[in-house]
Amino acid sequence: MFRVAQMRVxxxxxxxxxxxxxxxxxxxxxxxxxxLSGYTADFDHNEVAAALARVTEAARRRQLGLALGTCLVxxxxxxxxxxxxxxRDGTFLGFHAKxxxxxxxxxxxxxxxxxxxxxxxxxxxxGDVTTGALICNDLWANPARTPGPDPHLTQQSARAGAxxxxxxxxxxxDGSEWSQVAWQYHESNLRMRARAxxxxxxxxxxCEPLGMPCSSPSGVINPRGEWMVRTAPCGEELFVSDIDLxx
Numbered sequence: 138m139f140r141v142a143q144m145r146v147x148x149x150x151x152x153x154x155x156x157x158x159x160x161x162x163x164x165x166x167x168x169x170x171x172x173l174s175g176y177t178a179d180f181d182h183n184e185v186a187a188a189l190a191r192v193t194e195a196a197r198r199r200q201l202g203l204a205l206g207t208c209l210v211x212x213x214x215x216x217x218x219x220x221x222x223x224x225r226d227g228t229f230l231g232f233h234a235k236x237x238x239x240x241x242x243x244x245x246x247x248x249x250x251x252x253x254x255x256x257x258x259x260x261x262x263x264g265d266v267t268t269g270a271l272i273c274n275d276l277w278a279n280p281a282r283t284p285g286p287d288p289h290l291t292q293q294s295a296r297a298g299a300x301x302x303x304x305x306x307x308x309x310x311d312g313s314e315w316s317q318v319a320w321q322y323h324e325s326n327l328r329m330r331a332r333a334x335x336x337x338x339x340x341x342x343x344c345e346p347l348g349m350p351c352s353s354p355s356g357v358i359n360p361r362g363e364w365m366v367r368t369a370p371c372g373e374e375l376f377v378s379d380i381d382l383x384x
Contacts, residue, residue, distance in 0.1 A: 141368075150175065185209060197223075202224055204305070205222075209232075236255050236257075266300055271294070301337045320353060341355040
């Protein structure tokens, strides 16, 4: 059973932490990109590390697995935009670092591509299920935000044995017609790549600002590319879903 939190992601770590501590009640919780640290490279590492310790300990006590979106500085001194995965007993299962960091199409590219380190895509076991994780642009490789070629990370994950992909999102939006075009692009990519890789996607976006539609739909898509669960396009929403990998 999966719990997904379409939640506000702010640059206030204390506010983010409180929201995460409220979002329990299933076996695994997926949260948006940067849901603890905020989606920024300018975070206070010590503050985020302390909040992470409290959130993961609370999850361990509740026997709640995590696929937690946050930015963090690792032991190598590099800052990574991550999905951090923890078992229900609190065991750290590893992290996925955003691989297709966004940048301009200039030479050299500018943007988050300059601020975050990357790491190879890997899979991990949640219980007896092989899962992968991707962050936002990792999945759809937006041509306007991806200086390099599309490495088709969903297909890589499928070939590595993943059955479920946890997809943490925090996309830009401004309510314009272009935001609607981006939404359509994001949704079609989710459905087509799920079908192409015979993968189940559990995907969630930040809903900040609250009065504006998200950049991408949140929910669960089965390996046929069909929505099993889907949230409203605006506002905070928690949902719980069982996943039938045969569907």
